[in-house]
Amino acid sequence: MSNVSPEFDKLLKLSADIGSDPLLVQAAGGNTSIKQDDTLWIKASGTWLMNAVDTDIMVPVSLPALLTALDDGNDHAERAQAFVDQARNPAGLRPSIETTVHAVMAQRVVVHVHCVNTIAIAIRNDAQSILEQKLAAFNWLLIPYMRPGLPLSRAIAKAAADKPAPPDVIVLGNHGLVVAAETTELALELLQRVCRALEQPFRKSRNADTDALLTLAEHSDYQLPASAACHATAINEINCRIAGGGSLYPDHVIFLGMGSAIAATDESANDVARRYAQNALSPPKQILFPGVGTLLHHSADASTEAMALCLADVTARTAADAPLNYLTNQQNDELLNWDAEKYRQAMNQNNT
Numbered sequence: 001m002s003n004v005s006p007e008f009d010k011l012l013k014l015s016a017d018i019g020s021d022p023l024l025v026q027a028a029g030g031n032t033s034i035k036q037d038d039t040l041w042i043k044a045s046g047t048w049l050m051n052a053v054d055t056d057i058m059v060p061v062s063l064p065a066l067l068t069a070l071d072d073g074n075d076h077a078e079r080a081q082a083f084v085d086q087a088r089n090p091a092g093l094r095p096s097i098e099t100t101v102h103a104v105m106a107q108r109v110v111v112h113v114h115c116v117n118t119i120a121i122a123i124r125n126d127a128q129s130i131l132e133q134k135l136a137a138f139n140w141l142l143i144p145y146m147r148p149g150l151p152l153s154r155a156i157a158k159a160a161a162d163k164p165a166p167p168d169v170i171v172l173g174n175h176g177l178v179v180a181a182e183t184t185e186l187a188l189e190l191l192q193r194v195c196r197a198l199e200q201p202f203r204k205s206r207n208a209d210t211d212a213l214l215t216l217a218e219h220s221d222y223q224l225p226a227s228a229a230c231h232a233t234a235i236n237e238i239n240c241r242i243a244g245g246g247s248l249y250p251d252h253v254i255f256l257g258m259g260s261a262i263a264a265t266d267e268s269a270n271d272v273a274r275r276y277a278q279n280a281l282s283p284p285k286q287i288l289f290p291g292v293g294t295l296l297h298h299s300a301d302a303s304t305e306a307m308a309l310c311l312a313d314v315t316a317r318t319a320a321d322a323p324l325n326y327l328t329n330q331q332n333d334e335l336l337n338w339d340a341e342k343y344r345q346a347m348n349q350n351n352t
């Protein structure tokens with residue numbers, strides 16, 4: 001294929017590697033891109049980075065056309081679908097909902113991850129001052145939370161234009177991390193250095209009480225998660241309080257719903273589902289039983305599992321006294337009612 005170049009192959013390998021690390025990428029989250037001539041090759045919406053070597057997950061987008069649409073304020077820029085080179089897109093894939101973020105980065109290779117260590121800082125309202133210390137050696141920017149897609153890419157472009165040199169490390173408030181470089185090798189090296197600089201201590205949790213959980217799940221639509229590590233959100237009192245405050249980042253809202261369901265003392269899974277139904281809410285994907293463990297709804301797929309694990313990983317790395325920014329009701333709503341996200345979820349189900 002015309003996209004094949006040694007650099008492209010290296011990016012696929014990097015994509016598969018980072019996509020297999022749950023501390024960096026969960027499910028269909030995160031994306032990578034490379035600019036070759038006038039083409040931006042970007043991960044397709046709903047595909048998983050971990051499959052990058054074995055499956056066709058990259059879509060060719062005309063970079064000049066997309067950048068012109070962005071400059072003109074053309075709404076087609078949001079999905080970038082109108083600028084796909086369909087002749088080189090035999091699988092009919094759609095570009096990632098974060099394509100414009102990649103387009104506005106000046107560098108050739110762009111890597112975007114939902115790194116849990118970064119998120120544990122990016123959800124704090126004092127993130128700027130923490131990053132000033134930890135990222136002093138980097139050319140970086142913190143962008144306060146914006147809905148992924150056009151609003152976010154516009155904010156990045158505007159903030160980057162004010163810097164003397166294009167920044168190559170962008171921390172996305174309540175979201176994740178973008179690094180960029182001229183080669184895949186340099187992008188990987190930068191990613192590793194930034195992740196090391198942002199590494200957070202994490203609270204260990206004791207094991208879940210699975211017997212008690214199975215009793216709480218009796219005659220309900222709930223089951224134990226596949227990964228025992230998911231229980232840490234509920235078992236540790238601090239983790240549970242942090243999760244209980246609301247939604248902390250977009251993919252949580254998309255795959256687990258708004259906020260977290262926490263069972264009251266003596267409430268079973270059925271009791272919680274009933275309480276939700278009384279409030280005209282669909283049954284929660286995940287229920288946290290404080291001090292006991294967590295249960296997932298039978299409908300939970302690999303993405304739900306991955307996001308339950310992500311919540312355990314993020315909350316365990318968030319300091320007990322951290323001043324946190326939770327997504328507002330309006331920010332939750334705009335994620336839940338976003339057509340591009342609905343497409344990603346549908347694609348995601350086909351990929352698992």
Ligand SMILES: [Zn+2]
Binds near residue numbers: 113114148176
């Ligand atoms: Zn993202």
